[in-house]
Amino acid sequence: MLQDSDWRYKFFTKRTMGTILTNPATTIAEKLQQKFDSLTRAERQLANSLLDNYPVSGLTSITTVAQNADVSTPTVARMVQKLGFSGYPEFQSALRGELEARISNPIAKHDNWATTAPETHILNRFADAVIENVRQTLGQLDPVEFDGACTMLADKERSVYIVGGRITRALADYMFTHLQVAREKVTLIPSNSNTWPHYVLDMQAGDALVVFDVRRYEHDILKLAELAKERGVEIILFTDQWSSPVSKFATYRFNCRIEVPSAWDSSTATMLIVETMIASVQDRTWNITSDRMEALEKLFDRTKLFRKFI
Amino acid sequence: MLQDSDWRYKFFTKRTMGTILTNPATTIAEKLQQKFDSLTRAERQLANSLLDNYPVSGLTSITTVAQNADVSTPTVARMVQKLGFSGYPEFQSALRGELEARISNPIAKHDNWATTAPETHILNRFADAVIENVRQTLGQLDPVEFDGACTMLADKERSVYIVGGRITRALADYMFTHLQVAREKVTLIPSNSNTWPHYVLDMQAGDALVVFDVRRYEHDILKLAELAKERGVEIILFTDQWSSPVSKFATYRFNCRIEVPSAWDSSTATMLIVETMIASVQDRTWNITSDRMEALEKLFDRTKLFRKFI
DNA sequence: TATTATCTGTAAAATATGTTGCAAGACAGT
DNA sequence: ACTGTCTTGCAACATATTTTACAGATAATA
Structure with missing residues (x-):
């Protein structure tokens, strides 16, 4: 019956979830939530501030973001690096990208119009x-x-x-x-x-x-x-x-x-x-x-x- | 001195603009469209670039915005002042404000083509x-x-x-x-x-x-x-x-x-x-x-x- | 066609932003 | 309480951004 393999099931489930949670964080919001546990006190404060009114709140200067979260500027700089960005500008650019995708009309990214022709066909x-x-x-x-x-x-x-x-x-x-x-x-x-x-x-x-x-x-x-x-x-x-x-x-x-x-x-x-x-x-x-x-x-x-x- | 006539000039300018502005421009996009006629060649180019993928395209640095529109940085600085902002940062902050309002608004109106017309409009x-x-x-x-x-x-x-x-x-x-x-x-x-x-x-x-x-x-x-x-x-x-x-x-x-x-x-x-x-x-x-x-x-x-x- | 006014980009100055080194502070384990 | 580790903000530095001054280019007008 299932009992025997139950532990295995859970094990694999955990593993699976682990991989899902560590790798494919598509949005920055997901990344933040995912890493939340491993964040320090000041960083959690910052993460909360960013998730609050996401993603617009992240589109100001690093200084402003820091002030809104009541942390120091370097804390912000360090955390975005922890998230895997080379620096604050790159982080912000990623945010903008997300926003664009969210704002732009869904019709615009229709797969292909002529379904049997390649994407690059005129x-x-x-x-x-x-x-x-x-x-x-x-x-x-x-x-x-x-x-x-x-x-x-x-x-x-x-x-x-x-x-x-x-x-x-x-x-x-x-x-x-x-x-x-x-x-x-x-x-x-x-x-x-x-x-x-x-x-x-x-x-x-x-x-x-x-x-x-x-x-x-x-x-x-x-x-x-x-x-x-x-x-x-x-x-x-x-x-x-x-x-x-x-x-x-x-x-x-x-x-x-x-x-x-x-x-x-x-x-x-x-x-x-x-x-x-x-x-x-x-x-x-x-x-x-x-x-x-x-x-x-x-x-x-x-x-x-x-x-x-x- | 010019001061005296200067005052009048401004006054009449304001009046004139006032008549144009009678339908109040709530968003920057509307402002851009309203003022479009009074804009110069480079400024129109810029306005179009901004309206293209609005408002996200305006959330980068002034340099990037200028490059995207193929105009010089000062042109951007001057136009945002024409629009009534004290400088580029203030302009950007206004854009963020709009975005915030739009994002937090639960009614997603991206479904409509003519965004300001009701769904049933022809x-x-x-x-x-x-x-x-x-x-x-x-x-x-x-x-x-x-x-x-x-x-x-x-x-x-x-x-x-x-x-x-x-x-x-x-x-x-x-x-x-x-x-x-x-x-x-x-x-x-x-x-x-x-x-x-x-x-x-x-x-x-x-x-x-x-x-x-x-x-x-x-x-x-x-x-x-x-x-x-x-x-x-x-x-x-x-x-x-x-x-x-x-x-x-x-x-x-x-x-x-x-x-x-x-x-x-x-x-x-x-x-x-x-x-x-x-x-x-x-x-x-x-x-x-x-x-x-x-x-x-x-x-x-x-x-x-x-x-x-x- | 010449002249004037306006527009627009270059370049440099002024300012703001982002990054890093460092030391003080916080905290857990001994 | 002590020690070592980790966290955090300050401050200086490096970098990028925004603004301003100026001059060449362009279009409008007579």
Whole structure:
């Protein structure tokens, strides 16, 4: 029966626990608790002080830490060495590392996106970068501003104009296509800036102008924004983290992160914000939008442009 | 003496800043975002670096912070003073204070994308859906196929044609704009299908046709794909999870998830794949692409289309 | 284009921080 | 009580950090 081997069981258990407890102390807090028994009086005082409000309390200078724990500075220096760090700076750096891991979004350290591809495959590296862009963009985005812009775009009294630059033209086009379904009085300003004055001519005070401008910021777009602003047009700006100069004319500004491992910039995070904004506008104008969608369906049927498959 | 006007200057400065500050900046992150416009180039760089991995990145020495942001140490010292702190140590102490509040707060709000918006805000719901789309899309994507398509698009012997539908036209446009920089012989087929036969006429066996087709699948695009296929053109298809009928002519097919909480479909996941593909193609054609980019820069300079700000 | 104002990095000074040697103090075992 | 060992803080030293002064660079303006 088990009785006989019982002592062995306990023995091995102890051994096992011993190895667990001596080796893989992942966090400094664990290390402190583990070594607590072997610590001296002053060191225990210090350890308690550190664990209290961990890990922030350890992020001040060694002097301050010592004062908070009511021990001398050398005691701190000696104890962190006991913990296996070369010195206080290294200890602190480890603390920061822990904190970072704890703070950062769990999505960010998703295993692999393309599960059958290696971690270093561009699919995974690119996806990582884009998700990080999304995280940062949304983290910095003010929901009140966002809602404000949506309300403005949902206001059927205002005409809406949309303009993009060399790269962002595609985003402008995309937004236009969807907003056009949601409401009337939406105009896509073409990329040829020669014709822009004609569009400005039609703009009324209170109209909305959606501007896409990321680096390299385009001079003509700045001029257009200025002219529009002078006519009392409200400007909604989509730009990058460095902010287009159009900012100074903008009522609402959205900074989207665009950095990816490539020679140019990513529009995916911006696209996400644009899509969310379209969705939100459609929600607000739903009584109108649903009618328009239905009418659109009928038009499609009559032009036979689309056919239902499957 | 300057003293008199100095006082006024400060007073008005304060007033002006006061209006900006009406929504009180509680955190340093908010302060940074609020003051972003009044910051200089190096300071913006620094602000971005600080917001990146906020607030942990600000808990190192001023030297390290400067290095991470690629600015000089004094720039950091000056900016924290601009933010209203007496010096770097005070700034850091404020950061620690925030962190403490955030850490000790039992409500972990790291789950939300837009941290200041409620979970049910469309920003969070939409982001959740899109990230899930990305996850699923990449999970199902075959890296070998992906690499195959990239190699094909990087082959400078082949001409590349790109075509999109009503909604996906923007994606086609986007891909075209970038591929055109990377290599020659890239053509965007316009959305008006009347002109399509002319394009088919030019297609040679071995050329590549990138087709975007998501629901509602478009009849004309299917026809175009069929004609192209008959001429020996290789087709790369971007479609949704239900697959466009173009599949049967396609050499490579990429199914992208498109479902979001709205009346229409999201293109963000598709955009991500497209961008990754462009990045990969550029990698493969880098010796050519870098030359083209340089030439393009020079052309920009000569046309004065873009101006460098700040 | 020249001029002015502003920005930004280098370098050095001022200050704070971290480390180590040393002696006084605490404590356990004889 | 004595002895030896271990612990602890003081103080000096070495090092790193923060600040300040200055000059070159850059952008804005006329």
